[in-house]
Amino acid sequence: MIGAMGFAGFIMIFYAALMEGLLHTTEQNATVMESGQFQVHAPEYRDDPDLYTMITQEVEVLNRLQANGYQAAPRLFGVGLAAAHASSVGIMLRGIDPDRERLVTEIHRHLLAGKWLNGDDPEGVVVGRRLAKALGLVVGDELVVVSQAGDGSMANELYRVRGVLKSINESIDRSGVFFLDEVFRKLMVLPDGVHEIAIRSPDDTYSLADHTQQIQNLVPDLEVKNWRELQPVVARVIDMSRYSLLLMLVITYSAVGILTLNGMLMGVFERIHEFGVVKALGVPPWQIFSLIAIESFLQVVFASIIALAAGIPLSLYFETHPLDLTGLASSSASIAGIALDPLWYCRVSVKAVVDPIVVLMVVAMLSIIYPATKAALLKPLAAIHHR
Amino acid sequence: MNLKLNHVAFLLFLMVVLSLTWASMSFATTTDDEVRARLILDLIDDLWRADSSESTVTMRVVTANYRRTVTMQNWTLGKNYSLVRIVSPQKEKGTATLKSGNVIYTYLPKTDRTIRLTSGMMMGSWMGSHFTNDDLVKESRMADDYIPRLGFEGDREGRSILEFILEPKPEAPVVWGRVVITVLAESYLPLVSLYYDEDLSLVRTVTFSDFVEMGGRxxxxxxxxxxxxxxxxxxxxxxxxxxxxVLVPESFFSLQQLRRQ
Amino acid sequence: MGFMRIVFIAWRNLLRNRRRTLITAFSVAFGVLLSVTFTASGDYTYTNMINSSATMGFGHVTIAAKGYNDTPTLTRRLVAAEELRRQVLSNHEVENAYVRIAGQAMFAAGVKSIGGQVIGVHPLQERPEHNLFIRSIIQGILPADSESTGALIGAKMAEKLNLRLGKKLIYTLTDRKGDLVSGMSRVSGIFQTGEDMVDSSVVLLPINRLRRLLGYDAGDASLISVLIWDQRGADLVRQKLIGSLQQTGYEILTWAETQADLAGLIAIDRAGNYLMQFLVGLLIAAGILNTLLMSVMERTREFGMMMALGMSPVQVVIMVMVESLMIGLLGLFLGAVITTPWYIYMAGTGIDFSSQIGQDYSTSGVLVDPVMKFRLFKESVIGILAGVFILTLLAGIFPAIKAGRVPPLASIRGI
Structure with missing residues (x-):
C-alpha cells in the first residue's frame, strides 16, 4: 500500500516537474531566444523601422538600465542583400554586442553548426538556418553582404560564415545575419545610436506590467514593450498551452487521487474484520477512527518520503539531462514564432514538489473517512463477519 | 538596395520620358488627340535620339540624414545597353552597373563580386538617391505603359509651352497614377515632370534647368x-x-567589361 | 480441468471480494478515461493543425517541380500540371487537388513596397474549406476567374501599402528564365488570418494571368496541392501517386516534408503524450498488481488445497492471469461507461479557452484554435485497448507465478 502510494506520488512529482519544464521552456524560448523580455525603441521605430530612427545616447541609456538591475543589450538592424555561390537573397542585418546579448538572450546556445560571434573574429558572421540553406552556405564559406549605408553609399563587404543558427523564428531563419556591433557600424557607416535595446530582468518578483512601467520611467522618451505586447500571437499560444497543460495536470492529479482512494479504501476494508475484533475488545469508536487515521497518516508520510526520495532525484536528473526528442523532429522546428526545443527538461519548482504531496495527503486522508467511520461504528459481530 | 543602373538611358528618360519606342507604336486605335501627342513626343525623341553616347555626370543627393556627391562615367548603346562606373568618391570607385536588355548586374570592386538585380531590390533606392531601381527598369517600357495626350498648349509664366498628360493603360504594371510633362513649345526641351499616385496626389517633381550646348546639342x-x-x-x-x-561595340556591355577598371 | 472451468472459478474468485474487484476495476476505468483524454485531444489537435496548415497552400500531399521544396523559385516549373491534376483526382482518397503557382514577389503601390509571396490560383476551382485565405476574407471577394485583374491581399499588406478595394497593386517577380517581370492587378478582396507574417506577405492572383506574365505554358504551375479526406493517409496517397503517375521531373511530398516544423512539433508533443500515458499506465498496473498480490497472499491455503486436489500449477497461474484480465475487461467496460459522456461532450462542445486567453479571437482564431476538443481515431482506440490488455497481463504475471509456486502439501499443513 505504501509502495503504491509512494509510486503514485513519485509519478506525480515527475509529471509536474516535466510540465513545469515544458511551460518554462516554451515561455523562455519565446523571450530568451531572441526578443528578450522587454524591448526599447525610438517611438516611431516599430511602425516604420527606418535605419535612421535610432535611440541616441545609447551608452547612457544602457548604463541607466543596468544601474537599476536590468540586463540590457543594444541591437542594430538594417536590410540588405547576401550573395554567395552565384545566388543572392534579401537579408536582415543584425549588429549585436555578444557580451551583453549573452546576458539577455540565449541565442548563442542555439547553433546548428559552427560558433557564435566572437570579438576576436570581426569577419565572422552567424546566419539563419533557412538562409544558409537557400544560399548553400556551410561554416567557413564566404558571404558578400550588400546594403545601403547610413551615408547613402553602397555598403559591401566580404564575410565568412562562422556559425549557422538552429530554428529561432521565421524572420531570423529566413533572413537573419548577425554581425558584431562594431563591424555592423563600420559596414553601415553608423557611428552611434542603436535601433533596439533588449532587456531581461533577473528579478521575477514583479509582474511583467510593473517591470514595463518601471523601465518606462527610466526611459521616458522611448517606447517600452514587453514580450506579450511584442508577440501577441506567441503569448496567446503560450496561454493556450498553459491552460491545456493545467487541465491535463488536474486530470492526472485526480486520476492519481482516485487510485490512492482505491488503495486506502481497500486497505481499510481488508482489515475491517480485524477492527471488529478490536472493537469487540472494548475499544471505543473514536479510538478506532483515530487509529485508522494515524495509521493512514503514517502510511502517507512514508509514501511521501518514498515519492520525494525517488521523484526529486529523478526530476533533478532530467533538469540537467533532458529527454532528447531530437530523433523525432527531423530538424529544429519553430511554430507560431516559438522555437521548439526537442530537448525536454524537467523543472523542479517548489510547486512541482509540494502540490503532488499535498494532493496525495489530502486525498488519502479524505478517502479513509468513509471506511474508518464505518469501521468505528460497526457492531463487533457484524464486523467480524464482514466481507 | 542601391544598385547602380543604366545611367544615361535613365537620365534621358527623366528628361524626355519617352524614347525610341514611340516611333514604332501603332496608331490604329488611338484618338486624334493621342496621335498628335505621340507625334510631338516622337519629335522630342528625335531631338534626343542617339545611337550611342559617353558622358560624365555628377549626382548630388541631400536627405535629412546624409549628403553625398558621386561622379560617374556612362556609356550607352541603343536602347538596350548601358554601363555606368563610379569615378569618385574613392571609397566607391570602380563600382559598376551593366544593363543589358532586361537584366541588370552590379559589380562591386571591394569584394570583387557581380550581383544580379532581383525583384526584392526593385523598390530600393538607386545609389542612395530619390530614385528607385524600379524607376530605371520601367523607363524603357514607358511608351507601352502610358497613353499620352496633349493637356495644354499656350503661354505659361511668359513661355510658350506644351503640357502632356500621360495616363497609365488600364493593365499597365506601373506605380504612378499620372505623369504630367511640360516642354518648351519651340524646342521641345523639357521643363518639368510631375508624378502623381493613384489618388492623383503629387508624389514627386522633376525640374530641368541649365540649358547648355553639349555634344553638339x-x-x-x-x-x-x-x-x-x-x-x-x-x-x-x-x-x-x-x-x-561614340564608337562602343556591343561586346563592351559584357560582364567581363563590367569588372575591368 | 477445462479452460472454461478455470475461467468460471476465476470469475467466482473475483466475485468473492466484490468491493476490491470493483475498486481495482475503477482504477483501470479511470486510466481509460485519462488515456482517452490525452489521446483524443491529441488526435483532434494534430488533425486540426495539419488540416489547417494544409489549407495554407501546399495541401496534405504536394506534387512540385524537382527541387522546389528546398528552393521554391519560379524558375522551377511543374510542366503539364493540369493534366497531372486530372490523374491525381482519379484517386478515391483524394478529396480535391489544386494547381497553383507559388513564389517570391515584390509588391508595390505608389512609393511604398513590400516583399512577399504570390500564390496563383484558379478562382473558380478554389473552395473556402481548402483555402485558408479565402476562408479569412474580411472584405471583397476572390478575383472572379483565372483571367481577371483582381487580387486577394492580406489586411496587413493593405495597411502597409495603403491599399483599398479597387486600388492598383504592382508586383515584380522573376519569370521562368529568371528575368524580372512586372504585373498589375486591382485589389478585389482583403483577408485576415490574424498572423501578421501571413497577412503582410501573401497575395492570391488568378493563375492564368500569372502564367502569361511568367512565360509559363497553359498547363504549367509550381505545384499541385492535394487535399485528402483523411490526413493520416498522406504517406499512403504519396506512395500511390508515385506508383500511378507517369511523368517525371517532379517530386511528391507529404505535409510532414513541406511543413517540417509542424511535423516536428507534433512528433515532440506526441512523444510527450505517450510518456505521460505510460506513466499513468504504470501507476494503474501497480494498482492491479497490488490487488492481485494481496488476494493471492490471502488465498495461499486455497491454492495449496486446489493443487492437492489435482489442479496443476500451470492451471493456477492461468487462473490468476484470467482474474487479472477480467479486472482489466471490467475496467474497460466501466471505463467506457464513464468515458462515453465525457467524450461525447468534448467531441461536440469542447472547452473554450478563448475567455481566458483574450478577446480578439474572433479574428485570429484561424491559426490558433482556442477550443479544446476531442477526436479519437480507430487506431488510437485499438491502442488504448491493447495498452489496457497488455498492462493487466503484465500486472498479473508476478502474482500468478507466486500463486503457482505454492507447494501443495506445505500450505495445507498451514491450516
Missing part, C-alpha cells in the same frame, strides 16, 4: 528631383560632359 544640364513628402530633400544630376555617336 542644346540640353538641360541639370535635373533635380524633389519628393513631395520631404520638400527639403532632393537629388540632382549634373551633366559635366556628353558625347554622342
Amino acid at each position: 542644346t540640353l538641360p544640364a541639370r535635373l533635380r528631383v524633389v519628393p513631395t513628402e520631404e520638400p527639403d530633400e532632393y537629388t540632382e544630376l549634373i551633366y559635366e560632359d556628353i558625347r554622342f555617336g
Whole structure:
C-alpha cells in the first residue's frame, strides 16, 4: 500500500516537474531566444523601422538600465542583400554586442553548426538556418553582404560564415545575419545610436506590467514593450498551452487521487474484520477512527518520503539531462514564432514538489473517512463477519 | 538596395520620358488627340535620339540624414545597353552597373563580386538617391505603359509651352497614377515632370534647368528631383560632359567589361 | 480441468471480494478515461493543425517541380500540371487537388513596397474549406476567374501599402528564365488570418494571368496541392501517386516534408503524450498488481488445497492471469461507461479557452484554435485497448507465478 502510494506520488512529482519544464521552456524560448523580455525603441521605430530612427545616447541609456538591475543589450538592424555561390537573397542585418546579448538572450546556445560571434573574429558572421540553406552556405564559406549605408553609399563587404543558427523564428531563419556591433557600424557607416535595446530582468518578483512601467520611467522618451505586447500571437499560444497543460495536470492529479482512494479504501476494508475484533475488545469508536487515521497518516508520510526520495532525484536528473526528442523532429522546428526545443527538461519548482504531496495527503486522508467511520461504528459481530 | 543602373538611358528618360519606342507604336486605335501627342513626343525623341553616347555626370543627393556627391562615367548603346562606373568618391570607385536588355548586374570592386538585380531590390533606392531601381527598369517600357495626350498648349509664366498628360493603360504594371510633362513649345526641351499616385496626389517633381550646348546639342544640364513628402530633400544630376555617336561595340556591355577598371 | 472451468472459478474468485474487484476495476476505468483524454485531444489537435496548415497552400500531399521544396523559385516549373491534376483526382482518397503557382514577389503601390509571396490560383476551382485565405476574407471577394485583374491581399499588406478595394497593386517577380517581370492587378478582396507574417506577405492572383506574365505554358504551375479526406493517409496517397503517375521531373511530398516544423512539433508533443500515458499506465498496473498480490497472499491455503486436489500449477497461474484480465475487461467496460459522456461532450462542445486567453479571437482564431476538443481515431482506440490488455497481463504475471509456486502439501499443513 505504501509502495503504491509512494509510486503514485513519485509519478506525480515527475509529471509536474516535466510540465513545469515544458511551460518554462516554451515561455523562455519565446523571450530568451531572441526578443528578450522587454524591448526599447525610438517611438516611431516599430511602425516604420527606418535605419535612421535610432535611440541616441545609447551608452547612457544602457548604463541607466543596468544601474537599476536590468540586463540590457543594444541591437542594430538594417536590410540588405547576401550573395554567395552565384545566388543572392534579401537579408536582415543584425549588429549585436555578444557580451551583453549573452546576458539577455540565449541565442548563442542555439547553433546548428559552427560558433557564435566572437570579438576576436570581426569577419565572422552567424546566419539563419533557412538562409544558409537557400544560399548553400556551410561554416567557413564566404558571404558578400550588400546594403545601403547610413551615408547613402553602397555598403559591401566580404564575410565568412562562422556559425549557422538552429530554428529561432521565421524572420531570423529566413533572413537573419548577425554581425558584431562594431563591424555592423563600420559596414553601415553608423557611428552611434542603436535601433533596439533588449532587456531581461533577473528579478521575477514583479509582474511583467510593473517591470514595463518601471523601465518606462527610466526611459521616458522611448517606447517600452514587453514580450506579450511584442508577440501577441506567441503569448496567446503560450496561454493556450498553459491552460491545456493545467487541465491535463488536474486530470492526472485526480486520476492519481482516485487510485490512492482505491488503495486506502481497500486497505481499510481488508482489515475491517480485524477492527471488529478490536472493537469487540472494548475499544471505543473514536479510538478506532483515530487509529485508522494515524495509521493512514503514517502510511502517507512514508509514501511521501518514498515519492520525494525517488521523484526529486529523478526530476533533478532530467533538469540537467533532458529527454532528447531530437530523433523525432527531423530538424529544429519553430511554430507560431516559438522555437521548439526537442530537448525536454524537467523543472523542479517548489510547486512541482509540494502540490503532488499535498494532493496525495489530502486525498488519502479524505478517502479513509468513509471506511474508518464505518469501521468505528460497526457492531463487533457484524464486523467480524464482514466481507 | 542601391544598385547602380543604366545611367544615361535613365537620365534621358527623366528628361524626355519617352524614347525610341514611340516611333514604332501603332496608331490604329488611338484618338486624334493621342496621335498628335505621340507625334510631338516622337519629335522630342528625335531631338534626343542617339545611337550611342559617353558622358560624365555628377549626382548630388541631400536627405535629412546624409549628403553625398558621386561622379560617374556612362556609356550607352541603343536602347538596350548601358554601363555606368563610379569615378569618385574613392571609397566607391570602380563600382559598376551593366544593363543589358532586361537584366541588370552590379559589380562591386571591394569584394570583387557581380550581383544580379532581383525583384526584392526593385523598390530600393538607386545609389542612395530619390530614385528607385524600379524607376530605371520601367523607363524603357514607358511608351507601352502610358497613353499620352496633349493637356495644354499656350503661354505659361511668359513661355510658350506644351503640357502632356500621360495616363497609365488600364493593365499597365506601373506605380504612378499620372505623369504630367511640360516642354518648351519651340524646342521641345523639357521643363518639368510631375508624378502623381493613384489618388492623383503629387508624389514627386522633376525640374530641368541649365540649358547648355553639349555634344553638339542644346540640353538641360541639370535635373533635380524633389519628393513631395520631404520638400527639403532632393537629388540632382549634373551633366559635366556628353558625347554622342561614340564608337562602343556591343561586346563592351559584357560582364567581363563590367569588372575591368 | 477445462479452460472454461478455470475461467468460471476465476470469475467466482473475483466475485468473492466484490468491493476490491470493483475498486481495482475503477482504477483501470479511470486510466481509460485519462488515456482517452490525452489521446483524443491529441488526435483532434494534430488533425486540426495539419488540416489547417494544409489549407495554407501546399495541401496534405504536394506534387512540385524537382527541387522546389528546398528552393521554391519560379524558375522551377511543374510542366503539364493540369493534366497531372486530372490523374491525381482519379484517386478515391483524394478529396480535391489544386494547381497553383507559388513564389517570391515584390509588391508595390505608389512609393511604398513590400516583399512577399504570390500564390496563383484558379478562382473558380478554389473552395473556402481548402483555402485558408479565402476562408479569412474580411472584405471583397476572390478575383472572379483565372483571367481577371483582381487580387486577394492580406489586411496587413493593405495597411502597409495603403491599399483599398479597387486600388492598383504592382508586383515584380522573376519569370521562368529568371528575368524580372512586372504585373498589375486591382485589389478585389482583403483577408485576415490574424498572423501578421501571413497577412503582410501573401497575395492570391488568378493563375492564368500569372502564367502569361511568367512565360509559363497553359498547363504549367509550381505545384499541385492535394487535399485528402483523411490526413493520416498522406504517406499512403504519396506512395500511390508515385506508383500511378507517369511523368517525371517532379517530386511528391507529404505535409510532414513541406511543413517540417509542424511535423516536428507534433512528433515532440506526441512523444510527450505517450510518456505521460505510460506513466499513468504504470501507476494503474501497480494498482492491479497490488490487488492481485494481496488476494493471492490471502488465498495461499486455497491454492495449496486446489493443487492437492489435482489442479496443476500451470492451471493456477492461468487462473490468476484470467482474474487479472477480467479486472482489466471490467475496467474497460466501466471505463467506457464513464468515458462515453465525457467524450461525447468534448467531441461536440469542447472547452473554450478563448475567455481566458483574450478577446480578439474572433479574428485570429484561424491559426490558433482556442477550443479544446476531442477526436479519437480507430487506431488510437485499438491502442488504448491493447495498452489496457497488455498492462493487466503484465500486472498479473508476478502474482500468478507466486500463486503457482505454492507447494501443495506445505500450505495445507498451514491450516
